[in-house]
Every structure is written in C-alpha cells, then in structure tokens.
Amino acid sequence: MNRKLTIGLLLLTVVALVGVPQAAALSSYLNNFNTTYPSAVGTRIDTCILCHQGDPRIGGSTDRNSYGAAFGSNNHNFTTIEPLDSDGDGFTNIQEINARTFPGNASDHPSVTPTPSPTPTVTPTVTPTVTPTVTPTVTPTVTPTVTVTATPTVTVTVTPTVTPTVTPTVTPTVTPTVTPTVTPTVTVTATPTVTVTATPTVTQTVTPTPTPTPQPTANGSISGSKISDDNGNGKQDSGEEGISDVTISLIGIVGTGTDTKVIRKETSTGADGSYMFDNLPSGRYILIEQLKPGYVPTGFVVMSINLANGENSMNNNFMNRPISNLFRIS
Numbered sequence: 001m002n003r004k005l006t007i008g009l010l011l012l013t014v015v016a017l018v019g020v021p022q023a024a025a026l027s028s029y030l031n032n033f034n035t036t037y038p039s040a041v042g043t044r045i046d047t048c049i050l051c052h053q054g055d056p057r058i059g060g061s062t063d064r065n066s067y068g069a070a071f072g073s074n075n076h077n078f079t080t081i082e083p084l085d086s087d088g089d090g091f092t093n094i095q096e097i098n099a100r101t102f103p104g105n106a107s108d109h110p111s112v113t114p115t116p117s118p119t120p121t122v123t124p125t126v127t128p129t130v131t132p133t134v135t136p137t138v139t140p141t142v143t144p145t146v147t148v149t150a151t152p153t154v155t156v157t158v159t160p161t162v163t164p165t166v167t168p169t170v171t172p173t174v175t176p177t178v179t180p181t182v183t184p185t186v187t188v189t190a191t192p193t194v195t196v197t198a199t200p201t202v203t204q205t206v207t208p209t210p211t212p213t214p215q216p217t218a219n220g221s222i223s224g225s226k227i228s229d230d231n232g233n234g235k236q237d238s239g240e241e242g243i244s245d246v247t248i249s250l251i252g253i254v255g256t257g258t259d260t261k262v263i264r265k266e267t268s269t270g271a272d273g274s275y276m277f278d279n280l281p282s283g284r285y286i287l288i289e290q291l292k293p294g295y296v297p298t299g300f301v302v303m304s305i306n307l308a309n310g311e312n313s314m315n316n317n318f319m320n321r322p323i324s325n326l327f328r329i330s
C-alpha cells in the first residue's frame with residue numbers, strides 16, 4: 001500500500017468522524033417524518049428544509065425554521081404539532097403536509113383556502129386518560145333515572161287539563177240559541193193578517209133612512225052626562241037618571257106659538273042628560289057645569305082635560321044631588 005492511499009483513508013475517517021453525526025441526526029428526524037407520514041415519502045417536502053433554513057448537504061444553514069423549532073420544543077413529536085400553524089400562513093402544519101407545502105415557510109402554502117378545522121388533533125394526548133374513567137360511571141346512573149321519572153309525570157298532567165275545559169264550553173252555547181229563534185217567528189205572522197181585513201168593510205155600508213113624521217090634523221070630541229046622584233055617593237047607580245037642559249061651558253087653549261088661540265063653546269044637556277062638544281083640535285080644555293036650582297054637586301064642578309089629536313074623551317060626568325032628598329038617609 002502506497003502513501004497516497006493511506007492519506008485518503010485518513011481523510012475519509014475524519015469526514016466520517018466529524019460530518020456523519022450531523023447528517024445522521026438530520027436523516028433520522030426525516031426518517032421519523034417519513035414513518036409518520038408515509039405518503040409524503042419522495043414528495044417535494046421530503047427534504048431537510050422541511051425543518052431547517054437550508055439544506056446542509058449542499059452547504060445551507062442548519063438553523064431550524066418555525067416548524068423545526070416547534071418540532072424540537074414538543075419532544076420531537078410530529079403528531080403533537082399537527083394542529084399548529086407554525087409559519088403563520090393560515091394553514092395548519094398537517095394541512096400543509098397533506099398539500100405538500102412547507103409548514104415552516106410562510107410564503108409556501110396551499111393555493112386553495114382550506115376549511116379551517118377546529119382543533120381535532122389536540123385531543124390525542126387528552127383522550128386516553130379521560131375516556132375510560134367517564135364512560136363506565138355515567139351510563140349506569142343515567143338509564144334508571146330517566147325511565148322512572150318520565151312515566152309518572154306524563155300520566156298525571158294530561159288527565160286533569162282535558163276534562164274541565166271540554167264540559168263547560170259545549171253546554172251553555174247550544175241551549176240558548178235554539179229555543180228563542182223558533183217560537184216568535186211562527187206565532188206573530190199568523191194572527192194579524194186574518195183579523196184586520198175582515199172588520200172595516202162590513203160595518204161601513206149602513207145608512208140610516210130618516211123617517212118623515214106626518215102631521216095629521218084629525219079633530220076629537222069631549223062628551224059626558226049630568227047625572228042626578230040621588231043617594232049622593234058620587235057615582236051613577238041604577239035608577240039614577242040624567243038631568244036635562246043644563247048648560248055646560250067649554251074653554252080651550254089650542255095651537256102653539258103665534259097660532260095659539262082660545263076656543264069658547266056652550267051646549268045644553270039633552271033629555272037623557274048627555275052633552276057633547278065635537279070638531280075639537282088637540283089642546284087643553286076646561287069644562288064648567290051650571291048648577292040647576294034645587295041641586296048640589298057631589299063631584300067636580302070644573303074639569304080639566306088635555307085632549308090629544310083626534311081623541312074622543314067620554315064619560316066626563318057631573319054628579320048633582322037633589323036638595324029634596326039631601327036629608328034622607330040612604
């Protein structure tokens with residue numbers, strides 16, 4: 001072996017001792033990234049500048065960018081920093097990884113505005129400790145309390161509210177509206193039309209006929225006798241005869257108003273003692289007898305007679321007793 005080959009081997013050993021640890025550390029994190037996100041293997045973000053300012057393999061800066069810094073401060077756990085937006089470009093780290101953009105470079109981000117997903121990935125560290133203790137204690141206590149309290153409260157409240165509201169509203173509205181409307185319409189229209197038209201037409205045709213009072217002017221008479229009342233009892237008995245040739249005077253007032261006039265007449269009794277005045281109009285008359293010597297009156301000396309139209313007033317007798325038998329006991 002010559003001297004050049006020996007020096008070459010020494011250089012490779014130095015490079016291996018100095019440069020390899022840095023490159024091995026970087027590739028181990030990148031291998032860890034590729035293990036976590038297998039679909040990203042071989043894409044544009046499967047490179048050192050995912051976490052660093054530059055690519056150290058070509059002389060770039062090894063300083064970590066914002067994503068690499070977050071990775072370092074979270075115990076080198078890619079899953080933990082998925083919900084973070086390390087470069088502040090509006091997209092979470094996992095969104096950028098899925099879109100193959102660099103989560104540590106704000107100028108490189110997905111072209112389409114993503115739908116912001118609310119913090120789903122914070123849960124993984126919290127979930128395993130919370131879930132097992134909550135679930136078993138909640139389930140048994142909830143089920144029995146729901147079943148028991150639901151049944152009694154529903155049955156009790158339905159029954160009392162339905163019964164009282166139905167009964168009072170139906171009964172009062174039906175009864176009053178039916179009864180008053182039927183009765184008055186039938187009774188009123190029948191009675192007045194029959195009774196009114198019959199009465200006035202019958203009564204109006206009666207016309208009184210005036211009866212003219214005729215004025216007959218028939219004459220009447222006044223007659224009588226002068227009787228010899230021998231026993232003086234004032235009436236004519238059998239055997240008592242009339243007294244002849246005695247004057248009977250008549251004075252009458254007849255007519256009315258300006259036609260009033262006085263009638264004066266005289267006559268003498270006949271052989272049987274009778275007398276008569278005829279052709280006398282109606283009026284008020286006075287009869288006066290003339291006493292014959294030897295006689296005294298046993299009745300009226302003067303008679304007053306109201307003679308009606310055409311009346312014949314008879315038996316106007318004058319009773320005279322002879323003085324010769326005045327003291328004889330009859």
Ligand SMILES: [Ca+2]
Nearest residue numbers: 087088089091
């Ligand atoms: Ca971002």
Ligand SMILES: [Ca+2]
Nearest residue numbers: 102105106108
């Ligand atoms: Ca970015």
Ligand SMILES: [Ca+2]
Nearest residue numbers: 229231235237
């Ligand atoms: Ca006599």
